[in-house]
Amino acid sequence: MTLRAELSAIAEPLVAKVMEHPFWTGLREGTLPPSSLWYFAEQDARHVVPAYARALARCAGIAERDEHGELLCSAATATFGSLPKLAAGLSGLAAGQSPAGPDGTVARPVVHAYASFMLAGSTVSFATGIVSLLPMTWFHLFVSNDLQKRCDPRSRYASWVEQYPPGGDYEGYVNAFLAMVDEMGAQCSAADRSRLVDRFLVGARYEWAFAEAAWQRQEWAV
Template sequence: MSTRAELSAIARPLVAKVKEHPFWTGLRAGTLPPSSLWYFAEQDARYVVPTYARALAMCAALAERDEHGTLLCSAASATFGSLPKLAAGLSELAAGLPVAGSDSTEARPMIHAYTSFMLAAPTISFAAGIAGLLPMSWFHLFVSDDLRERCEPGSRYASWVAQYPPGGDYEGYVNAYLAMVDEVGAQSSKTDRKRLVEHFLIGARFEWAFAEAAWRHQEWAV
């Protein structure tokens, strides 16, 4: 079995769970509490996406093949380049939601764990690094497509949903990333292949946990 096929089999039920999480179903229907959307959008723009960009750059530095380094550098650059737009969108969201925008500079518990995982994975190996980051790219594509297809017309969050999907040839990028993972998996030792799969699964679980944290407004206990 190819690495891509193995990861696809792992991803399928997890993606289904993510798409049917109350956070995403509530966002599609327009019934999501505004505070949950703010929690997600703020943590994503301030912590998750910037860390993803840095982790991509870390993986690029480890790439042995130039084409892999090129793909990852391009993705890191594009992600860093998206940060001003995310910041502007966050300000617009704060102005339009009946909740006070947070001035906190602190990542919430689960987000701290997720971003720490992103930065730690490349220190184990190139394979572990790219596998750990894959769910954020891949699941974002699945969720964005699902939002386009199933968002209730006229939903109170329709404008936010409209800007959430990535622009450009994002599907092409994800397919190129999957091809890279497939190549690396095919050339990996049994131990490295196991680490690759394990880190992919952890990253996928964090994608569900991020929605859960936003839904439950998870905060530090002390």
């Protein structure tokens, strides 16, 4: 079994749980509290996406194969390039409400942990680095496609949902990323492969935890 097939079997039930989380359900139906969407969008734009971009660049820097470095550098550049769009989206949300609460420039507990997890992967190995990024890479495609298919057009968040999916050939990028993961899986030992699977599972759990943190508007306890 390829590593992609093994991870796909793990991802399928987890993606289903993520997409049925009250955060995403409420976003599709228009019942999500505005403060939860603000929490998600602000933390995503200021912390999660920048961490993802930097982690991509770090992995590119240690890639042994030029084509892997090229893929990751291009993805890092595109991700950094998306930050102004995300900032503009925040301005649009802020225009419709007066977000209250702690300073959004501070990463919340789950977000801080997830960002650190992604950034730390490449310090272990190239394979660990890219597997650490795979959940965000892959789940974003699933969630974006699901939102486009199932979002109620009458939802007050329909315009936000419309701009949420990444531009360009994102599905092609995900497939290229998965092909790279498969190459790493074919080269590693059984023990290393098991560690990669465990790493992927942790990242996938963070995808659910981020939605939960936004739903609960989780803050630091002290």
